[in-house]
Amino acid sequence: MADQVQPQIDAPSKSALAKATGIALLVALFLLFTAVLPAEFGFDPLKTGAALGLTGISQAQVKEVKGAAATPTPGKTGVYTPEPKIYKVDSQDFQLHAGEGVEMKYHMQKGAEMVYGWKADGKLTFEFHGEPDQKPSKDYFESYALDNKVGTEAFYGSFTAPSTGIHGWFWQNKGKKPVQFHLNVAGFFDSAKMYVDGSPEDVPVEDAK
Numbered sequence: 001m002a003d004q005v006q007p008q009i010d011a012p013s014k015s016a017l018a019k020a021t022g023i024a025l026l027v028a029l030f031l032l033f034t035a036v037l038p039a040e041f042g043f044d045p046l047k048t049g050a051a052l053g054l055t056g057i058s059q060a061q062v063k064e065v066k067g068a069a070a071t072p073t074p075g076k077t078g079v080y081t082p083e084p085k086i087y088k089v090d091s092q093d094f095q096l097h098a099g100e101g102v103e104m105k106y107h108m109q110k111g112a113e114m115v116y117g118w119k120a121d122g123k124l125t126f127e128f129h130g131e132p133d134q135k136p137s138k139d140y141f142e143s144y145a146l147d148n149k150v151g152t153e154a155f156y157g158s159f160t161a162p163s164t165g166i167h168g169w170f171w172q173n174k175g176k177k178p179v180q181f182h183l184n185v186a187g188f189f190d191s192a193k194m195y196v197d198g199s200p201e202d203v204p205v206e207d208a209k
Contacts, residue, residue, distance in 0.1 A: 114187025
């Protein structure tokens with residue numbers, strides 16, 4: 001019986017393998033940027049995901065996760081902050097002669113919020129600061145805004161207490177003429193104190209009508 005001749009199979013060359021690998025890599029990258037990234041992550045640099053309707057898949061997944069965690073709980077939720085009582089309001093008028101200073105602070109719980117505004121008929125230097133109830137040292141305080149050089153005639157904004165304690169302003173008239181100014185605050189504070197010459201005096205505050 002004649003010997004059977006086995007067909008000879010040539011192994012692919014290194015250059016052919018490299019070419020095939022390169023083509024496969026290009027195809028994988030093309031699929032990644034045209035389909036996978038738009039569908040899974042909403043990243044659509046080539047705009048192919050929008051054309052194929054794939055970007056909506058990632059958006060639907062995000063909405064589903066957010067909806068599952070939307071149960072209201074006490075404290076900050078990222079959208080609103082529930083409080084057990086209605087907010088309070090306070091309004092004060094001051095007059096500072098040359099060189100005089102005054103301090104007004106409100107006691108707030110950590111995370112409580114307040115809106116404020118004060119306006120003067122002349123420039124006042126000021127510091128907006130707070131003192132936690134639990135201070136790491138006797139003279140510790142937290143400074144939020146400081147203008148102790150030039151001064152300003154008005155200051156408006158909102159504030160979220162970073163710690164439970166008293167928070168407010170110290171104003172000083174560094175000019176040569178008397179300055180009158182008015183302060184309005186509204187927020188979730190429970191008490192207020194005015195400091196004249198460093199001595200605290202309780203100031204009554206009332207619930208918003």
